[in-house]
Amino acid sequence: MNSTGGLTAIAVFMLTVALLLAGAPTLAAQEGGGADEAAGAYEKAYNLILDERWEDAAGSLVSFLEKYTEDSWTDDARFWQCYSRAQLGESLEEVFSCYQRFIAEYPESKWKDDAETHMIAAARELARAGNAEYGAFVESKNKDADKEVALSAILALQAMGNEQALPALMNLLENEPDAAAREQIVFLLSRFDSPEAKARLIGLAKADPSSKIRGKALFWLAQGDEVTAGDIQAIVEIVNTDSETRVREHGVFALAQIEDHQGVEALLNFAKTHNDPAVREKAVFWLVQEGGFESGSVQVADIVNIVLKDSNRKVQQSALFALSQIPGEQGVDALAEIAQSHPESRMRKQAVNMLQRVGGEKAQEALLKIIGQEAK
Amino acid sequence: MHIKNCPACAASYAEIRRTLDALQQDYTRPEMAEKYWDGYWNTLEQKIETGQPRKSSLGRKLKEFVSGLLPPVPVSYGPVLSGAALLVIGIFIGRTFLSGPGGADRPVDGFASLEQARAEQVHARAANYFGKAKLVLLGIVNCDTEAGGPLRASFESQARVSRQLLHESVALRQELAARNDAGLLELIGELETVLMQTANLGDDYRVVDVRMIQLGAERKALLFKIAAGKSMLASYAADNKVILDPDHKSTGNTEGNLL
Numbered sequence: 001m002n003s004t005g006g007l008t009a010i011a012v013f014m015l016t017v018a019l020l021l022a023g024a025p026t027l028a029a030q031e032g033g034g035a036d037e038a039a040g041a042y043e044k045a046y047n048l049i050l051d052e053r054w055e056d057a058a059g060s061l062v063s064f065l066e067k068y069t070e071d072s073w074t075d076d077a078r079f080w081q082c083y084s085r086a087q088l089g090e091s092l093e094e095v096f097s098c099y100q101r102f103i104a105e106y107p108e109s110k111w112k113d114d115a116e117t118h119m120i121a122a123a124r125e126l127a128r129a130g131n132a133e134y135g136a137f138v139e140s141k142n143k144d145a146d147k148e149v150a151l152s153a154i155l156a157l158q159a160m161g162n163e164q165a166l167p168a169l170m171n172l173l174e175n176e177p178d179a180a181a182r183e184q185i186v187f188l189l190s191r192f193d194s195p196e197a198k199a200r201l202i203g204l205a206k207a208d209p210s211s212k213i214r215g216k217a218l219f220w221l222a223q224g225d226e227v228t229a230g231d232i233q234a235i236v237e238i239v240n241t242d243s244e245t246r247v248r249e250h251g252v253f254a255l256a257q258i259e260d261h262q263g264v265e266a267l268l269n270f271a272k273t274h275n276d277p278a279v280r281e282k283a284v285f286w287l288v289q290e291g292g293f294e295s296g297s298v299q300v301a302d303i304v305n306i307v308l309k310d311s312n313r314k315v316q317q318s319a320l321f322a323l324s325q326i327p328g329e330q331g332v333d334a335l336a337e338i339a340q341s342h343p344e345s346r347m348r349k350q351a352v353n354m355l356q357r358v359g360g361e362k363a364q365e366a367l368l369k370i371i372g373q374e375a376k
Numbered sequence: 377m378h379i380k381n382c383p384a385c386a387a388s389y390a391e392i393r394r395t396l397d398a399l400q401q402d403y404t405r406p407e408m409a410e411k412y413w414d415g416y417w418n419t420l421e422q423k424i425e426t427g428q429p430r431k432s433s434l435g436r437k438l439k440e441f442v443s444g445l446l447p448p449v450p451v452s453y454g455p456v457l458s459g460a461a462l463l464v465i466g467i468f469i470g471r472t473f474l475s476g477p478g479g480a481d482r483p484v485d486g487f488a489s490l491e492q493a494r495a496e497q498v499h500a501r502a503a504n505y506f507g508k509a510k511l512v513l514l515g516i517v518n519c520d521t522e523a524g525g526p527l528r529a530s531f532e533s534q535a536r537v538s539r540q541l542l543h544e545s546v547a548l549r550q551e552l553a554a555r556n557d558a559g560l561l562e563l564i565g566e567l568e569t570v571l572m573q574t575a576n577l578g579d580d581y582r583v584v585d586v587r588m589i590q591l592g593a594e595r596k597a598l599l600f601k602i603a604a605g606k607s608m609l610a611s612y613a614a615d616n617k618v619i620l621d622p623d624h625k626s627t628g629n630t631e632g633n634l635l
Binding site for chain 2: 036039043046047049050052072073076079110111114117121148151152155158159180181183184187188191219220222223257
């Protein structure tokens, strides 16, 4: 190819590229024009939903659905239409039917699961109001192949006080390999006021292969209305035996969460004697935060002994901090004594810092005394 | 990122950051609880080493304590505490600083006690929070990210509402902590990561950003947790004969916000 021919070829190529580039946005705009208009209209309606302007949203959704009957946003709009109707206070039967029609019309929609869970919620309220047929609907969903739907149905059955709820949940738990599903089951178990459910929860806290689930089970176990001595014993056992520090710490936190200071004794015992320093450290911290002193089960001397006898620096520090947190400046004398006479300067310094933290007249007097002593 | 080109969004984001910075920590590890414990106790250690006197004002006390307690956060989007971390911090703050003195049993405006009035107010806010978070999440998890082409949604509104929710959650968590409402705190804390990610979906988001939020919501079963939170609130309301969503009083469908 000679040079003129080469230049011509380059010019033709560049012109072609330029034309293609110039044409590209126009083409895209043409292709996306109608679609973008529909997207804009849907977004307008959805914004009204997010702002909870339900009447405006309902009107906007009607307009959208009149104009865009086959758009990819149509099922989205139809779902929100049902949702808005619930928010506008339409009867629950109508809301239920709305979702039912939605599922019939859009069986492949991504919104199908959500429509089903909303149907279950509406049916739950209708059943509570005495409409037995809706109760039967919720019952029929507790073995749904879709776990999300089945769990929603069990949650609804539990709220309805339906006796099928717990067996269905136990059944679902059997051989459930998915940790995320087991986490939901753990929450649901904690909602039942039943020894069987609690035993299963304790079983999960002890032996679930996932440490996350064991921790969650401990957490929800402690949130129950009636935590028994047996439950506390089970938590203590887990803190003593679980192989993971993280779970042991969850156990300490669970003990601190139990109402009426029932976990204080176990916490004090852990703070004094547990072989894991991390457990001792957290136990002494929560001991004070959770009212160990108000309950009368813990004395200042207990914490002072931990400061003086524990060999772990972090535990000592946590105990010093605990002294500063004791209500009514009860820890000030002990902190002042440590600040003046502890053999380690590090501990004396930290005790002074804690006195500063406590503040107040008594702590200030103690600090002035220490300064005077140092000056001599 | 969108906020680079949007001063209003940047200001709003900075405000959220300032608030959340007080409750954040290193986000590099996917499992936050362990990191939380490490950070918490290590910083407690530093705190004890340096020592700081108590402040007289509640707000200052709270700010000083929390900001001093936790390590600084790397500047990026998305880092938030795990539910467990938020829970423990929240409970500690609530117990330490927000538990009001006495007077809880005093009758007030038709409620059995001031305590009950406060509880119902906080629970109504929590119900509203769950309801709003659900509107955002439903819109995102059902967005079609598998079609291959560009998405047709802007997510601007979800981002805006997520920012509002993140603001709201800070105050709500403190109130729930003061009431030792650990269960609701746990559930609200679970939502934060995904809301933070959603708050930062700008105009230039990628499909993968949306997909990440979807997977996070799915993995953490967030819609179930919202339903769980509402179920807990409904139990409380039933026990105390309370209407959680006063907006629905006039329509007669008092369950509207619980569906």
